[in-house]
Amino acid sequence: MSTLYHGGPIHPWADARTVEALLVRDGRVVASGALDELDARGAARVDLGGAHAFPGFTDAHVHVWKVGQLRTTLLDLREATSLDDLAARVAERHAQLPEGAWLWGRGWNEARLGGSPTRELLDRLAPGRPVLLTRTCAHIHAVNTPALERAGIHADTPAPAGGEIDYDSGILTETAYGLVYGAMPEPTQAQFEAWILAGLEYLRALGFTAATDPAVDPPLYAAYRALDAAGRLPMRVNLLYIRRPDGGAATYPLPEKHVSPTLRCDSVKFFTDGGLSGATAAVSVPFRDTGTRGVLRFDTAELYELAREAHVAGFRIGAHAIGDVALTQLLGVYARLAREHPGGPRHRIEHFGLPDAEHLRLARELDVIAVPQPVFLHELRANYDRYVPDELAGQVFPLRAMFDAGLDVAFSSDGPVVRELRPLSGLAAAVAEPYVPGQAVTLDQALGAYTRGGAVAHGDENDRGTLEPGQRADLTIVEGDLFDTAPQSWPDIPVRAGLVADLSADPARTP
Numbered sequence: 001m002s003t004l005y006h007g008g009p010i011h012p013w014a015d016a017r018t019v020e021a022l023l024v025r026d027g028r029v030v031a032s033g034a035l036d037e038l039d040a041r042g043a044a045r046v047d048l049g050g051a052h053a054f055p056g057f058t059d060a061h062v063h064v065w066k067v068g069q070l071r072t073t074l075l076d077l078r079e080a081t082s083l084d085d086l087a088a089r090v091a092e093r094h095a096q097l098p099e100g101a102w103l104w105g106r107g108w109n110e111a112r113l114g115g116s117p118t119r120e121l122l123d124r125l126a127p128g129r130p131v132l133l134t135r136t137c138a139h140i141h142a143v144n145t146p147a148l149e150r151a152g153i154h155a156d157t158p159a160p161a162g163g164e165i166d167y168d169s170g171i172l173t174e175t176a177y178g179l180v181y182g183a184m185p186e187p188t189q190a191q192f193e194a195w196i197l198a199g200l201e202y203l204r205a206l207g208f209t210a211a212t213d214p215a216v217d218p219p220l221y222a223a224y225r226a227l228d229a230a231g232r233l234p235m236r237v238n239l240l241y242i243r244r245p246d247g248g249a250a251t252y253p254l255p256e257k258h259v260s261p262t263l264r265c266d267s268v269k270f271f272t273d274g275g276l277s278g279a280t281a282a283v284s285v286p287f288r289d290t291g292t293r294g295v296l297r298f299d300t301a302e303l304y305e306l307a308r309e310a311h312v313a314g315f316r317i318g319a320h321a322i323g324d325v326a327l328t329q330l331l332g333v334y335a336r337l338a339r340e341h342p343g344g345p346r347h348r349i350e351h352f353g354l355p356d357a358e359h360l361r362l363a364r365e366l367d368v369i370a371v372p373q374p375v376f377l378h379e380l381r382a383n384y385d386r387y388v389p390d391e392l393a394g395q396v397f398p399l400r401a402m403f404d405a406g407l408d409v410a411f412s413s414d415g416p417v418v419r420e421l422r423p424l425s426g427l428a429a430a431v432a433e434p435y436v437p438g439q440a441v442t443l444d445q446a447l448g449a450y451t452r453g454g455a456v457a458h459g460d461e462n463d464r465g466t467l468e469p470g471q472r473a474d475l476t477i478v479e480g481d482l483f484d485t486a487p488q489s490w491p492d493i494p495v496r497a498g499l500v501a502d503l504s505a506d507p508a509r510t511p
Ligand SMILES: [Zn+2]
Pocket: 061, 063, 214, 414
């Protein structure tokens, strides 16, 4: 089964260089070049109609199932513009739900609302019903009295390690969330499968062909494995398997490794600190406004031990680290792994929020892959203005410095932490909206981070990420010329649904 793509510029290396035609056989690139030079006898011809074809885009950190859950089951609060607006949405959902059922919403942001929802407000809006409203970052949660009661949390309940309980306001941070989550009815595997598929179909519709789901626990892993075995995954998925769930000190054993064309699980996930937009990242200088220095979730010896166990078993590590203190801790752990157990797999740092020059240098030396979220620069800027102290303001997501340091960089959205998951919005933010002047990247760099960088972060660099011969012919097809238009207009350029080569071998069937 061969296919010849032609009729639009094809970018084999995700930069300005183009070829006229691409010949694909059994899902892999055979050759590319001038149309009249390729031997395309017997190949089905697909005319791009003037659109630009790139190697398939990867969102290297997107909570797939939560994106799907928010598009189907959860109350989406990301568009709420004020506390009154949030209250109206909560009251409306309360009226629709059966008695006693949990009301779970997600996406509020106090910088947008002018304040955080309180226990008292939620008690009033949904009397007698447990309510959990997760902040947009998923590190901070607002709950009401019935939710606290079901979770067994009283005014004098101590917070678990790495978390905080503010009983009066009903705000739980970091690991304290596990107490409430554990009191909610456990989703069935069928629910997880439906959420995963809703999330993946959405991402594919936006143009992606691959995604990392960066926090996967045993029931979610089981759902992914079942979907993969049934051939139902519509794109390539990489999983970061959680080792230490919120709410306690229990540790999940290492998972069974699994690598198929559509599902890879050979990585584990740690959260070393909180987030920047909610001022819970571990920082060396107190946040403005809160005066706090965030939360370091592990003591270093314990983090090293958990990481070592994974590393020597050949698991790659993807660890969330945003604050400069968390980056120092994590890079120290990676450095010790490299020293004491050399020759192991390459590890990732998710977010990489506030690196200084020494963090960048050490990351390069250790071959660490950086996975930042350019779209944060667009959506969460007001939060950074509000919380980041002057001393650290020059270190906020310095994307250019990551490239200049020689790191492999993979771009991602961290959806549904942000509303905007479209890849061209991420590209535009990376190229045109640096938080720190001078930290914008070039279009070539940004495209590389969505294509080859994403493949590297998945461990798929020998298999995809460019359109060189032998690579999988996954395609992201853009209906406009990025190289000839201003970044501000990129988000409006249509992108066709991601074309995952071997899953859509018959071009007649692809949307
Ligand atoms: Zn995340």
